Amino acid sequence: MIMNNKKELKRLYGFALLTIFVISISLPLSHYADAQIIFRNTLTGEQLDFSFAKKGEETKQQKYFMSTGLNQYLGDAEAIKVGADLFLTACSGCHGHEAEGKLGPALGDDYWTYPKNTTDKGFFETMFGGARAMMGPQYKQLTIDEMLKVIAYVRSIYWGSVEKADWLTEEQKATFKPAHIPKDYLEALKKHQESS
Ligand code: HEC
Numbered sequence: 001m002i003m004n005n006k007k008e009l010k011r012l013y014g015f016a017l018l019t020i021f022v023i024s025i026s027l028p029l030s031h032y033a034d035a036q037i038i039f040r041n042t043l044t045g046e047q048l049d050f051s052f053a054k055k056g057e058e059t060k061q062q063k064y065f066m067s068t069g070l071n072q073y074l075g076d077a078e079a080i081k082v083g084a085d086l087f088l089t090a091c092s093g094c095h096g097h098e099a100e101g102k103l104g105p106a107l108g109d110d111y112w113t114y115p116k117n118t119t120d121k122g123f124f125e126t127m128f129g130g131a132r133a134m135m136g137p138q139y140k141q142l143t144i145d146e147m148l149k150v151i152a153y154v155r156s157i158y159w160g161s162v163e164k165a166d167w168l169t170e171e172q173k174a175t176f177k178p179a180h181i182p183k184d185y186l187e188a189l190k191k192h193q194e195s196s
Pocket of ligand 1: 087091092093094103105112113114115123126127131132133135136138142
């Protein structure tokens with residue numbers, strides 16, 4: 001009887017050690033998994049491969065974005081200025097100088113072909129990996145950090161409804177004022193309404 005109890009104790013002791021071992025290994029692992037979010041191609045859903053990305057300085061805003069999907073450049077006047085210049089060279093040819101829409105759709109209104117573009121993670125995925133036709137992947141033109149600044153610029157000229165501005169916090173929504181609507185956008189809208 002005594003022998004058996006001893007054996008049982010040893011077994012329990014071994015089991016406890018094993019449990020502690022497993023927990024101590026899996027805790028840091030799950031922590032690591034939490035810190036990673038998966039970015040996906042807007043059309044195919046495949047995971048984006050960042051090894052092709054244009055190399056640039058890995059800023060702290062970029063690191064934060066890659067682990068949270070949140071863009072710290074929103075509302076940052078300096079980043080928005082840089083983003084505006086980048087937008088003019090990389091995007092305005094197709095999306096218009098004021099994002100009013102041209103070959104590609106307007107980006108300052110609240111109509112989205114891909115609803116996920118109302119989050120900065122989604123918008124970034126579309127920019128990085130591309131969408132249909134002329135909307136090619138932008139990873140050769142812009143670094144990840146530059147893309148975040150372009151997003152900050154595009155969000156800063158948003159003239160759509162506040163309810164659809166998912167990138168704003170509730171607090172920011174409360175004080176949100178839409179930007180001015182580009183003339184060309186209004187004219188195109190009028191023409192569209194007249195013809196339909
Ligand atoms: C050569 C033309 C071209 C260039 C350059 C271009 N785009 Fe596009 N873009 C398009 C077209 C065309 C579409 C529509 C594609 C579709 O519906 O799949 C589009 C779609 C998009 C969408 C999705 C809009 C929605 O309604 O969901 C976003 C976001 C976008 N572009 C951002 C950008 C940004 C930012 C840049 C610059 C870094 C850029 N594009 C450069 C042509 C272009």
